[in-house]
Amino acid sequence: MGSSPAKKEEAAHQSAEVMRLRRQGQTFEAIGEQLGVTRQRAHQIYWAALKAIPAQEVTAYRAEQAERLDEMLREAYAVLGREHVTVSQGKVVRMGQPYINDEGEADVDEGRGEVVRDDAPKLMAIKTILQIEERRAKLMGLDTPVKQIVGGEVDVTYNFEGVDLGDLR
Structure with missing residues (x-):
């Protein structure tokens, strides 16, 4: 059939x-x-x-994927290298500048003072860089499995993601 x-x-x-x-x-x-x-x-x-796919084409495919990862990595490092400011309601957030007002009381001028830096974009860039490097390691086969020796009465369950178990038989 x-x-x-x-x-x-x-x-x-x-x-x-x-x-x-x-x-x-x-x-x-x-x-x-x-x-x-x-x-x-x-x-x-x-x-x-x-x-x-023949082995030669697989090599070309890996090179193509590596090139894409390189471009993503360059972009992530560019984000990491920039300074980012906190913005709220369309305005740059500043620490404020203390002063004494006309009534002789301490006050803060919100429009002046040091800009508040935003670390979230840098932290996201770091996370992205790690994810790209993890993908590259998988693509290039750099992460070899570590053999674990388990003794005693232990039940071990393995979950394989992205593997067709039928192909392993």
């Missing part, structure tokens, strides 16, 4: 479309929605397509 030529052609088209959308940076969920399949099915199609 083989697949009809029409079904094979449709599967090849679907596979090519998944690869094209993934190269554009689409998530598996978005790809699945566009193709009318589940996120899991889009992921399966993607990995099956990767396995069918």
